Amino acid sequence: MNLVILYKPYSFFSLLFSYLDSINTSKLILSLLALFLFSCSSSDKELVETNSPLYCEVWEEIEAFANSSEMNKKADWDKKISLIEKLVSNLPKDWEQTGLKYLNIVKARAELLGQYNYVSSQELPNGVLKKFIDKYYSDQKEADKLIDFLKTVC
Numbered sequence: 061m062n063l064v065i066l067y068k069p070y071s072f073f074s075l076l077f078s079y080l081d082s083i084n085t086s087k088l089i090l091s092l093l094a095l096f097l098f099s100c101s102s103s104d105k106e107l108v109e110t111n112s113p114l115y116c117e118v119w120e121e122i123e124a125f126a127n128s129s130e131m132n133k134k135a136d137w138d139k140k141i142s143l144i145e146k147l148v149s150n151l152p153k154d155w156e157q158t159g160l161k162y163l164n165i166v167k168a169r170a171e172l173l174g175q176y177n178y179v180s181s182q183e184l185p186n187g188v189l190k191k192f193i194d195k196y197y198s199d200q201k202e203a204d205k206l207i208d209f210l211k212t213v214c
Contacts, residue, residue, distance in 0.1 A: 116214035117152040122147060132178045138168035162203035165196050167179055 122143045129136045144166055161210035169181070172192055176184060184192075193200075 063161075064091050112214065113150070113152075115147055115152070116144060116210070118147040118150055119214045121212045125162070131173075132180075134174060134178065137178070139165075141167055141170060151206075155209065158206040161199040162206055165199055167204055168196065169190070 082130060122140070125139060125143060129139070131137065131140070141163070144159075144163045148156065148163050151159045169192070172184075172188070173179065175182065176188075
């Protein structure tokens with residue numbers, strides 16, 4: 061094929077269309093179909109999972125556990141504490157101290173609720189709950205920033 065370069069703006073497209081005319085239409089359709097199927101072969105969820113940092117995977121475990129558990133026995137709290145320890149050990153350096161505060165609050169909450177046979181926090185006597193909230197208020201605000209970060213990034 062002789063290639064002639066024309067100096068008209070439409071010359072590239074003219075060459076492209078003349079090349080496409082020379083291709084067998086069925087081969088073109090099969091090629092486009094194969095390209096389409098290849099590009100659709102992996103779902104977005106798979107892409108997110110392979111690109112998520114480990115702390116996001118742990119955060120998803122924590123959320124799944126929180127949604128599936130009543131948190132009304134020691135084993136539930138031990139599991140949650142274990143997951144948060146795993147989270148803290150995988151957080152970016154900038155978030156480690158905040159992660160430790162979050163872990164300490166959860167441990168303190170588990171200890172407090174254990175004294176009352178793991179009732180929900182709403183069932184605690186008002187004075188007890190207020191004292192706990194007052195004691196951990198500033199740390200909870202820091203932990204809330206970590207939780208917002210995890211919900212945003214993960």
